[in-house]
Amino acid sequence: MSPTTHRTGSEPVQARSPLRLRLTLAVLGVVWGTAAAVGFALADHPGWAAVTAAIAALALVDTVLVIRHIRQGPHYQPGRSVPPYRPVEREDPPRPRGRRR
Secondary structure, three states, X not given: OOHHHOOOOOOOOOOOOOHHHHHHHHHXXXXXXXXXXXXXXXXXXXXXXXXXXXXHHHHHHHHHHHHHXXXXXXXXXXXXXXXXXXXXXXXXXXXXXXXXX
């Protein structure tokens, strides 16, 4: 292995960003929230319609943010080509807390 791809053992080898799963769930939240808001509005329940419309709006904001992060590239969604960060090395071992005897 080259020095830039050296793995320290402190990170999973197959780790992937969950952005695509989050995008799928956010889109489902927009669809179901909108459908529920329309359904509640047609059923003459304005309070529930407002609550589900707010949920749909939050899911829409999340969808926009996730798409933005995906488009920003590997800095926000690292793949195999992005080397892992080196773990912090401590010079002194941590001392136990509590009373000394």
